[in-house]
Amino acid sequence: MSFIRLRLMGRFSAHDADGRAVAVASLKGRLLLACLAIRPETERTRKRLSAFLWEDRPQEQAQVSLRQEFARLRMALNLPEAPQWSRDGVPTLPDRITVDVLDLLVALEINDPLKIAELYSGEFLEGAEPREPKLMAWVVDTRHDLRRRVLSILQAALWSRPDFEPNEVEQIAAMVTRLDPSCETAHIKLIEAFAAQRKSARAIDQFKILAAVLKEAGRNLSSRAEAALAQVLNNSPDPASASDQAPSDLDWVNEINSQHHVAAPPAPRPHSPPSDRPSLGVLPFRDVTPQARAFAGFEDGLTEEVTTAFARWPDLFVTASHSAMVYKSEPKDIRQVAVELGVNYLVEGSIELRGGSLRVNAHLVDGASGTTIWAEALGADAANFLSVRDRIVTEIVGRLVPSMVKQEVERAFGLPTSDLNAWTHLQRARGHLLYGRSPDRLSAAVTELRSALRYDRKFAVAKAVLAWAYAMRALWGQDESAAAEKQRAMRLSRSALRLEPDNPTVLVNCADTALYAAGDIDGSLSLLQRAIAQNAADAHGLALFANVNRCAGGNTDRSIEYLSRAMRLSPRDPRTHRWYHYSAWAYWKQHNFRDMEQAARQAVSLYSDAPAQWIALTCSLGLQGKRDEATRTGAIVKRLLPSFTSRSFYAVAQGFYGKRFAAEEEHYRQLCSILEDALP
Numbered sequence: 087m088s089f090i091r092l093r094l095m096g097r098f099s100a101h102d103a104d105g106r107a108v109a110v111a112s113l114k115g116r117l118l119l120a121c122l123a124i125r126p127e128t129e130r131t132r133k134r135l136s137a138f139l140w141e142d143r144p145q146e147q148a149q150v151s152l153r154q155e156f157a158r159l160r161m162a163l164n165l166p167e168a169p170q171w172s173r174d175g176v177p178t179l180p181d182r183i184t185v186d187v188l189d190l191l192v193a194l195e196i197n198d199p200l201k202i203a204e205l206y207s208g209e210f211l212e213g214a215e216p217r218e219p220k221l222m223a224w225v226v227d228t229r230h231d232l233r234r235r236v237l238s239i240l241q242a243a244l245w246s247r248p249d250f251e252p253n254e255v256e257q258i259a260a261m262v263t264r265l266d267p268s269c270e271t272a273h274i275k276l277i278e279a280f281a282a283q284r285k286s287a288r289a290i291d292q293f294k295i296l297a298a299v300l301k302e303a304g305r306n307l308s309s310r311a312e313a314a315l316a317q318v319l320n321n322s323p324d325p326a327s328a329s330d331q332a333p334s335d336l337d338w339v340n341e342i343n344s345q346h347h348v349a350a351p352p353a354p355r356p357h358s359p360p361s362d363r364p365s366l367g368v369l370p371f372r373d374v375t376p377q378a379r380a381f382a383g384f385e386d387g388l389t390e391e392v393t394t395a396f397a398r399w400p401d402l403f404v405t406a407s408h409s410a411m412v413y414k415s416e417p418k419d420i421r422q423v424a425v426e427l428g429v430n431y432l433v434e435g436s437i438e439l440r441g442g443s444l445r446v447n448a449h450l451v452d453g454a455s456g457t458t459i460w461a462e463a464l465g466a467d468a469a470n471f472l473s474v475r476d477r478i479v480t481e482i483v484g485r486l487v488p489s490m491v492k493q494e495v496e497r498a499f500g501l502p503t504s505d506l507n508a509w510t511h512l513q514r515a516r517g518h519l520l521y522g523r524s525p526d527r528l529s530a531a532v533t534e535l536r537s538a539l540r541y542d543r544k545f546a547v548a549k550a551v552l553a554w555a556y557a558m559r560a561l562w563g564q565d566e567s568a569a570a571e572k573q574r575a576m577r578l579s580r581s582a583l584r585l586e587p588d589n590p591t592v593l594v595n596c597a598d599t600a601l602y603a604a605g606d607i608d609g610s611l612s613l614l615q616r617a618i619a620q621n622a623a624d625a626h627g628l629a630l631f632a633n634v635n636r637c638a639g640g641n642t643d644r645s646i647e648y649l650s651r652a653m654r655l656s657p658r659d660p661r662t663h664r665w666y667h668y669s670a671w672a673y674w675k676q677h678n679f680r681d682m683e684q685a686a687r688q689a690v691s692l693y694s695d696a697p698a699q700w701i702a703l704t705c706s707l708g709l710q711g712k713r714d715e716a717t718r719t720g721a722i723v724k725r726l727l728p729s730f731t732s733r734s735f736y737a738v739a740q741g742f743y744g745k746r747f748a749a750e751e752e753h754y755r756q757l758c759s760i761l762e763d764a765l766p
Contacts, residue, residue, distance in 0.1 A: 090163050094120050094187040095232075096208025100163065109376075110162050113214060114139060117221065118155050120211055122178055123185045124228065135177055141218045187232075194235050199243035200254055203261045206236045208419075213372075213436065215449045215461035226458055233456070237265045244275050252282035264419045267356070268299060274311050298356045299425075339718045342691045349693040351412045351658040357428025359453075360403045364486040366431040367405035368393040369423065370414040371446070374436045385437050386411070387513030388446070388475060392433065394591075395479045397623035402486065405429055406625040406656030408520065424453025427657060431459070433482060444468045448478045450485065460485060469506050503545045511538035512548050519555070520660055524695065528559045546585035550595035553578035557603035572603040579603075583613075593617035594627045601634060605742045610634045625656035633668040637742075639749070642675045663692035663699065670702045674709075682706040697727040701735065701761070708760030720764030732761040 090108060093099040098116045100108040110116055117139060136152035137145065156177075160166045163183070170180035179185065186205055193201040210229045216222050240262050243250075250258070256279040262272035273296040280289035296311060359365045371385040393407040405427045413423055420432055435448035449461035460481060464474045503509050515534035518527045535552040538545055556575035560568040579596040586592050597613035600606040614631040617624065632648035635641070649669050653662060666689035673682035686703035693699065700723045707716035723730060739754045740747050747754075 089182045089184060090165070092119060092123070092183060092185045093207070094123060094185060094211055095190060095206060096212050098211060098214065102164075108163060110159065112155070112158065113216060114151075114155055115159050115162070116211065116214060117216060117225075118152075118159065119179070119183075119185075120187075120225075123188055124191075138224075139218075139221060141220050190232070190236075194239065197239060199240050199247070199258050200250075202236055202239055203257045206232075206261065209233070209456065213447075215447055215458060215463070217461075217463055222458075222461065230457070233265060237262065240265075241269070241272070244272060252279045255279040256283070264422060267422055267425050268303065270296065270300065270305075270308065270311070273299070274308075277311070295355070302356050302358045338687075339715065339722075342687060343694050343722060349660040349663050350691075351409070351660050352653075352662050352692065354426040354658060356425045357654070357657055359428050359430045363401055363403055364431065365403035365405075365429040366396065366433060366450075366482075366486070367410045367423070367427045367429045368396065368407060369410050369420075369432055369434040371434075371448075372436040373438075375439045383510055383513040383517055384439065384471075386414075386517060387509060388437060388471065390513070390516070391472065391475045392478055394621075395475065396483070398621060399483060400622075402483070403429070404623055404655075406623075406659060408625070408661060409656040409658040411520065412658045412660070419456075420451055421453060421456050428654070429453055431486065433478070435478075439468060442468050444471055444474065446474050446478070450482050471506065503542045503548075505542040505545075508538040508541035508545050508548065511535065511541070512545070512551065515548075515551060515555075519551075525559065528555050531555050532559070544585055546582045546589060546592050547595075549578045549582035549585070550589075550592040550599075553582065553599045553603075554595040557599045561602050575599050575603040588616070588620060590617045590621035590624055590627065593620070594624060594630060597634070598630060601630075601637075601742075605744050607634060607637050607743070607746065611638050623655060625652040625659060626661055628652040628655070629661075629665045629668060632672065636668070636672050636675055637746075639746070642672045645672045660692075663689045663696065666692070667696075667699050667702060670699075670706065674702075674706070679706055679709040683710065695726070697723055697730065700726065701730075704764050705757050705760055708764055709756075713763065716760065716764040717766075720761065721766050723764075724766050730765070732758040732765065735761055 089103050091101050098110070100110055102108055110119070121135060121138065136148040140148035140151050143151065156171060160171070165180050165182060171177060187210065190202065190205040193205060210232050211225055214225060216225065240258050243258055244255070244262060255275055259272045259276035259279060262269055263276060266272065273292060277289050277292045277296070280292060293311070300306065368389055370389050373385040389411065390407050393404060393410070396402055397404040409427060420434070424430070424432055430453050432451045432453055433448065434451060435446060438445045444466050446464045448464065450459045451457065452459055462481065464477055466474050511534045515531040515538070518531040518534065532552065532555050535548050535555065538548040539552070553575040556571045556578070560571035560575065576599065579599045582592050583596055593613045594617045597610040597617065600613065601610040611634045614627060614634055617627045618631055621627065628648045629652040632645035632652070636645045646669060649665050649672070652665055666685045670682045670685040670689065673685060683703065683706035686699060686706050689699040690703055700719055704716050704719040704723055707719060736754055736758050739750065743750050
C-alpha cells in the first residue's frame with residue numbers, strides 16, 4: 087500500500103492507492119485523524135490531544151484511550167510503525183497519508199478558486215457529531231471557518247476574474263449558489279456560463295430558480311438578470327434552421343408522454359418558511375450498518391415515525407416524509423434542501439444495527455446557516471426502537487416549542503406494533519408504494535404486508551394499507567378477481583377500523599379503500615373528516631379529502647384550497663401526480679376547462695403510466711374543442727388500457743357515484759361523447 091487518501095470534507099472516507107475503501111469504524115478515530123490533519127494549537131502535545139478528544143475522562147484514562155485509538159488506526163490503515171505517527175514528540179500523520187482538507191487549506195492560502203471549488207465537496211466531517219461539547223464546538227467552528235473562507239474567495243473570483251472559461255465559471259458559480267442560494271450575482275454568472283456553452287435548457291431552469299428566489303425575498307429581477315436570459319435566447323439554435331418542417335402543435339403530447347414507470351417528484355423550487363411557527367423537515371436517516379441485515383427498510387421507518395410524531399404538534403409546520411424522502415437519492419447541501427422544502431430546521435441522522443442493539447446519531451440543523459443546534463447519540467435495544475424516536479422528538483420539540491406539555495408528548499407518540507418484524511415489513515411495503523401503483527409494485531407491497539400480519543395479526547396500520555393495495559389492484563381490473571379483491575379490501579378495512587378507529591393513517595387508507603373498493607363517497611368523506619381532525623398536517627389526507635369533497639358535491643373552491651395546502655406541506659411528494667389529477671376534476675366541476683387541462687398535463691408529466699390521468703387530459707381537451715390533441719391523447723389511453731371504452735367509463739362512474747349519479751349523469755354523457763370521438 088503506497089499511500090492512503092483521506093476525505094474529511096463531506097462524508098468521511100479512506101481509500102488506498104488502488105481505490106479500495108479502508109474502514110475506520112469509530113467516530114473518535116475519524117476525529118483523531120481530523121485533529122492530526124488540521125492541528126489547532128491546543129493539540130500540539132499528546133497530553134492536550136487526549137484531553138481534547140476525551141474531555142469527560144480523567145487525564146490518565148484519556149491518555150490510555152488515545153494510545154488505544156492510535157493502535158486501531160495503525161492496524162486499520164496498515165501503517166503499523168509507531169514512529170511514523172510522531173514528529174519531534176508531536177503526534178502527526180504519516181507522510182503516506184494525503185488529506186483533502188490539507189489540500190483545501192493550501193488552495194485557500196494560494197487563492198486558487200478552481201481548486202477550492204473542486205475540493206470543497208461538503209462540510210468538514212459531515213455527519214460527525216461528537217457528544218463532548220468542546221470537541222463538537224471545534225467541529226462546528228471548523229466547518230463555519232472553512233465555509234466562510236471558501237465562499238469569500240469564490241465570490242471574489244466571480245466578481246473580479248474575467249479570465250475564466252465558461253465551464254470554469256460554471257464550476258465556481260454553482261458552488262457559490264450552493265453555499266449561498268440568495269446570491270443573485272452567482273445565479274446570473276451561472277446563467278451566463280450555461281448560455282455561453284449553449285446549455286439553454288439548464289440556463290432557463292437556473293433563471294427560473296433565480297426568479298423564484300427573488301420573489302420569495304420580495305425583490306425584483308435586475309436588468310442584468312434579464313440580459314442574461316436574453317443571452318440564452320440569442321445563443322439558442324434557430325428552430326427554422328434546424329428543420330425545414332415547422333414543429334407540430336402536438337409535440338407537447340410526446341414531450342410529456344415519457345412513460346414514467348415510477349412517479350416523479352415535482353422539480354424543486356424555493357419556498358418561504360411559515361412566519362407564524364417553527365418549521366422543520368426530517369431528512370431520511372442513513373443506514374451505516376456495515377453488513378446486510380434482516381431489517382432492511384428500518385431507517386425509512388424511523389424517518390416516517392419521527393415525522394409523524396412531529397406533525398401532531400399544532401405549533402410546528404412539518405414537511406411530509408414523502409417529500410423529504412426524495413433527498414435519499416438527491417443529496418444536496420442542507421441549506422438548499424431547507425429552501426426547497428420551505429423550512430427553518432432540518433433533522434438528520436444515521437442508524438446502526440448490530441445484533442440486537444440499535445444506535446442512532448441524530449441532530450437538529452438550522453436550515454439558513456447549516457449550524458448544528460442539537461446533536462446526540464442514542465442507543466437502545468432494537469426491539470425498543472420507538473424509545474429512541476420518542477427521545478429525539480422530545481428533545482427537539484422542547485427546543486422549538488418550549489411551551490409543550492406532557493399530555494402533548496404522550497399524544498404524539500404511538501405504538502404501531504410491539505413486533506419489530508411486523509413493523510419492518512410495513513416499511514418495506516411503503517417503499518414499494520412510494521413511487522407508483524404498477525401491478526408489480528402493488529403485488530410486492532401485498533407480499534410484505536401479508537408477512538407483517540403473520541407476525542402481528544392485530545397490526546391495524548398494516549391491515550389498512552393492505553386494504554388500500556387490494557383496492558388499487560382491483561380498480562381497473564376486468565376479471566372476477568377484481569371483485570374478490572374489492573371484497574377482501576373492505577373486510578380488512580373494517581377490521582383495521584375496529585382495532586384503531588382514531589388512528590389517522592388507518593382512517594386515510596380506509597377512506598381511500600371505501601371510495602375505490604365500494605364507491606362509498608359518504609363513508610369515505612366521514613373517515614377523512616375524522617383523519618384531518620386527528621392530524622391536519624397529513625398532506626395526502628388533505629388531498630383525498632379535497633377529492634372526496636368534490637365527489638360529494640361540496641364546495642370546489644374548498645377542494646382546490648386543500649389541494650394547494652397539501653402541495654405546500656409536501657412540495658416534492660411523489661404522490662403529487664394524484665393531487666394534480668384531483669385538481670383537474672375540481673376545475674372540471676367549475677367548468678374551468680383550461681385549468682383542468684393544465685392540471686392534467688402536470689399529472690401526466692409526473693407519472694405518465696396512469697391511464698386515469700390521460701383520460702382526464704383527453705376530456706379537458708375535448709371540452710375545449712381541441713379535437714386533434716384529444717385524439718392523440720385518446721390513442722395513448724387506449725394503448726395503456728386496451729379494454730377501455732366510453733361505455734366502460736360511464737359504467738365505472740355510475741358505480742362510483744351510486745345514488746348520486748342522477749345529478750352527474752348529464753355531465754358524464756358529455757364526457758362519454760368526447761371520449762367516443764377521441765378513442766381509436
